[in-house]
Amino acid sequence: MPTNNISFIKHHPSKQLLEQHIEGKLPLSMALAVAAHIELCPHCQQLELQLTPQIANASWAQSKVAQRDLEQDINVDACFSAMLSDITESSDDNTSYHESEPLSIECKGMTYTLPRAFTKFHQLNWRNLGKISRARLPFEEAEVRSSLLHIGKGGTIPTHTHKGYELTLLLAGDFEDENGHYVAGDFILLDESHSGHSPKTSEGCLCYTVSNAPLHFTQGVSQLFNSIGKVIY
Numbered sequence: 001m002p003t004n005n006i007s008f009i010k011h012h013p014s015k016q017l018l019e020q021h022i023e024g025k026l027p028l029s030m031a032l033a034v035a036a037h038i039e040l041c042p043h044c045q046q047l048e049l050q051l052t053p054q055i056a057n058a059s060w061a062q063s064k065v066a067q068r069d070l071e072q073d074i075n076v077d078a079c080f081s082a083m084l085s086d087i088t089e090s091s092d093d094n095t096s097y098h099e100s101e102p103l104s105i106e107c108k109g110m111t112y113t114l115p116r117a118f119t120k121f122h123q124l125n126w127r128n129l130g131k132i133s134r135a136r137l138p139f140e141e142a143e144v145r146s147s148l149l150h151i152g153k154g155g156t157i158p159t160h161t162h163k164g165y166e167l168t169l170l171l172a173g174d175f176e177d178e179n180g181h182y183v184a185g186d187f188i189l190l191d192e193s194h195s196g197h198s199p200k201t202s203e204g205c206l207c208y209t210v211s212n213a214p215l216h217f218t219q220g221v222s223q224l225f226n227s228i229g230k231v232i233y
Contacts, residue, residue, distance in 0.1 A: 008183050009040070009041050009043070009183060009184075009185040009186055010180075010186065011182065011186040011187050011188050012037070012041065012043065012044055012187055013033075013034050013037060013044070013187050013189075015047075015051075017030070017034055018034065018044065018047060018048060018051060019051060019055060021034040021035065021038075022048065022051055022052055022055050023055060023059075027141050027144070028139060028141065028146075029137075029139075029141055029144050029146040029210045030167070030210060031117075032117045032118065032137075032146070032208065033167055033169045033187065033208060033210060034187075035115070035116075035117040036114075036115035036117045036118065036169055036171070036208065037169055037185060037187045039115040039116060039117065040115060040171075040184060040185035041185045041187075101116075101119065102114060102115070102116055102119070103116075103118055103119050103121070103122055105122075105124060105148075107126060107133055107135075107148075107150045107206065108133060108150060108152050108204075110150075110204065110206075112171065112172045112206050114171060115171070118208075121137050121138070121148075123138075124148065126150075130155070131151060131152035131153075131154065131155030131156075132149070132150070132151055132152075132155060132157065133149070133150040133151075133152075134147050134148070134149050134150075135147060135148045142212075143164075143212045143213070144210060144211070144212045145210070145211055145212070146208070146209070146210050147208075147209050148171075148206065148207070148208055148209075149168075149206070149207045149208075149209045150204070150205070150206050150207075151175065151199070151200075151201050151204060151205050151207075152204050153201070153202065153203055153204045154201075154202060155200065155201055155204065156198060156199070156200040156201075157198060157199045157200070157215075158198060158217050159196045159197065159198040159217065159218050160196055160197070160198070160215040160216055160217045160218060161192065161194070161195070161196045161215075161216050161218055162190055162191055162192050162194065162211070162213065162215065162216065163192060163213035163214070163216050164191070164192065164211060164212040164213030165189065165190065165191040165192075165210075165211065165212055165213075166189075166190050166191075166209065166210070166211040166215070167187070167188070167189050167190075167209065167210040167211070168186075168187075168188045168189075168190075168207050168208075168209050169185075169186070169187050169188075169207060169208040169209075170182050170183065170184050170185065170186045170188070170205060170206075170207050171184060171205075171206045171207060171208055172184050172205060172206040173201060173203055173204050173205030173206060174201065174203065174205060175199045175200060175201040175205045176199070176200060176201075177197040177198055177199045177200070178195075178196075178197045178198065179197060196218050
């Protein structure tokens with residue numbers, strides 16, 4: 001398995017995304033990306049630890065206000081009121097929790113260990129086009145597509161822009177483009193406001209990608225390249 005130094009992660013989810021993740025408000029595609037990034041990123045692990053009790057306290061305060069308003073608006077008998085109080089105030093939790101084992105996958109002769117968020121996705125159907133391989137995850141959200149994307153050694157994705165948004169979470173290896181160099185754990189969210197870029201990797205990389213529109217290639221034989229964009233999407 002390729003070795004990655006997570007000390008140099010520079011690209012993170014926004015605070016708003018982290019808060020929505022903690023609150024359970026993100027769609028599965030984005031929740032997977034944020035959860036996996038947190039597992040790879042010590043900085044965001046600490047931030048999650050700080051934000052979680054703040055969000056929990058705010059949610060608790062809102063639930064107490066809602067309960068008080070409910071009790072004021074309707075005639076709640078003593079039995080129901082006691083039951084509601086037991087439900088909302090009980091601190092006993094006998095639920096047992098077993099942490100999932102990481103999942104190892106193989107692609108193009110390389111073995112990768114995925115973050116625990118991907119444990120259930122062990123049946124992958126890879127489609128290959130040159131040095132680019134894609135395995136779509138088995139769920140859909142309207143026009144959103146979520147995939148594992150592998151780029152082999154010396155591979156390049158031609159210069160392209162985005163008609164919608166494109167999230168890339170680098171899981172293993174590294175790549176670079178016109179905007180910089182990226183390592184495992186980097187969380188890169190681009191949209192139509194960003195200029196074209198052309199990711200390339202010397203040693204190969206594995207990414208988790210989420211997008212809601214095919215890539216739009218801007219150089220070379222555009223008709224051929226844009227068919228590639230549909231394959232990646």
